[in-house]
Amino acid sequence: MSPGPGADSAPASLTTTDKTSTFSSFRVRNYRIHFLGSSVSNIGTWMQRIAQDWLVHELTGSAAAVGITLALQFLPMLLFGLYGGVLADRFDKRKLMIGTQVVLGLSGLTLAALTFSGSVHAYHVYALALVVGLATVVDNPARQAFVSEMVGPGLLRNAVSLNSANFQSARLIGPAVAGVVITSVGVGWAFLANGLSFMAPITGLLLMRTSELSPVERAPRGKGQLxxxxxxxxxxxxxxxxxxxxxxxxxxxxxxxxxxxxxxxxxxxxxxxxxxxxxxxxxxxxxxxxxxxxxxxxxxxxxxxxxxxxxxxxxxxxxxxxxxxxxxxxxxxxxxxxxxxxxxxxxxxxxxxxxxxxxxxxxxxxxxxxxxxxxxxxxxxxxxxxxxxxxxxxxxxxxxxxxxxxxxxxxxRIGGLRLRISLRAGRRGVALVPRDPEELTATA
Known part of the structure; x- marks a missing residue:
């Protein structure tokens, strides 16, 4: 049984009028767990990005091959991104994320196994990059939309900001760690570290108190949702x-x-x-x-x-x-x-x-x-x-x-404003001001 409401619960009770500090979202237990799990997997993700590019270049000696790998990883978002949003609106986002995190973790472990066995080829990396891209199509909208369920609208902007800081901090740490790992013990260990890192967010999602999530009405299954x-x-x-x-x-x-x-x-x-x-x-x-x-x-x-x-x-x-x-x-x-x-x-x-x-x-x-x-x-x-x-x-x-x-x-223009440029002392030089009623009538 989940504990009753307390300092860590009921994110929907926090409103936009509450004073927001840099780490306000950490008051919400579910978000703290999510943030810590993401910190670990984000570092692993940046490690794999560096190791993946390095491995492809080693296997092919071609910069174009590295570009193909990146294209395969990001192309699914362009082609199928909207379908991922439909799934995020239709199904339980937490369960969707558990599934995508499992897929992403297995892709890293598979690449590690292929590298350790000495049987890895460029087409293996291409295929797994495509798998990562397809999983991201579902994971990205589900993960971002899930933030509001964890913290409520009052802390949404704060939580989005902290998530961005989390990802950018991993961008500083992950490549540096990957460089040390690749140089000292080999590229396969970077893939292994990334695969294992997804245990952190999966564990966090399983430990969340679902009773403390803000209720969200899901879109019913039907045609034409896109x-x-x-x-x-x-x-x-x-x-x-x-x-x-x-x-x-x-x-x-x-x-x-x-x-x-x-x-x-x-x-x-x-x-x-x-x-x-x-x-x-x-x-x-x-x-x-x-x-x-x-x-x-x-x-x-x-x-x-x-x-x-x-x-x-x-x-x-x-x-x-x-x-x-x-x-x-x-x-x-x-x-x-x-x-x-x-x-x-x-x-x-x-x-x-x-x-x-x-x-x-x-x-x-x-x-x-x-x-x-x-x-x-x-x-x-x-x-x-x-x-x-x-x-x-x-x-x-x-x-x-x-x-x-x-x-x-x-x-x-939509908001009924116009640009005013004033050279008079004591007035702002450039400002948006309401348009005159006659002007609004003339353009109606």
């Missing part, structure tokens, strides 16, 4: 336009590996150590951005749009950085703003979604955010190779800033 989700988002400007903005930023702005490699090689004429340093600086900024977002509590959509504008402007400033030191100092700032935008957009979209539709909304959001990378990445890479790293980064920043301003103007 189209229903698309129509729902299309009828909600407060969901549609943030998702559109996420698509632009994800496609044209989140191409850091391409730009950092290009700047390291073309602009600063440095080595792999410098590339690793720039990645680490950005990851540190991302962790800081997630923790700062965790303290903020509720924010308006205009804050998310403003973060996207600032992100684009920072990319353009970094493109013009005259020295390595200035460029390196900008990387943590870019990381902070990028994570602030991502966290506030994610939490805002979840908070504005009907619980019965949340899985489908999240799956569409992730499909747009992640699915654009196979198009934006090669385009930004071509620009950087053809016209130089600075032009490539400048173009990405310009697209992000322009898209954010465009979305801001659309949302302002």
């Amino acid at each position: 189209r229903e989700g698309l129509r729902y988002v299309g009828s909600r400007p407060d969901l549609l336009w943030p998702i559109v903005l996420l698509g632009f930023v994800g496609t044209f702005g989140y191409n850091f590996p391409i730009w950092l490699v290009a700047f390291t090689d073309q602009v600063f004429h440095a080595d792999a150590g410098t590339y690793g340093l720039l990645n680490s600086l950005m990851a540190i900024g991302s962790v800081a951005g997630a923790l700062l977002a965790a303290r903020r509590g509720s924010r308006r959509m205009r804050f998310t749009v403003a973060a996207a504008v600032l992100f684009g402007v920072l990319l353009m400033i970094a493109a013009a950085a005259p020295t390595f030191l200035i460029f390196a100092l900008l990387m943590p700032v870019v990381g902070v703003v990028a994570m602030t935008f991502q966290v506030t957009a994610n939490a805002g979209i979840q908070l504005h979604s009907d619980p019965a539709m949340r899985g489908r909304v999240i799956s569409l959001m992730m499909m747009v955010f992640v699915g654009g990378t196979p198009f934006g990445g090669p385009l930004m890479g071509w620009l950087s190779d053809t016209y130089g790293a600075r032009i490539g980064l400048l173009a990405g920043g310009l697209v992000c800033a322009t898209a954010a301003v465009g979305v801001a103007l659309v949302l302002a």
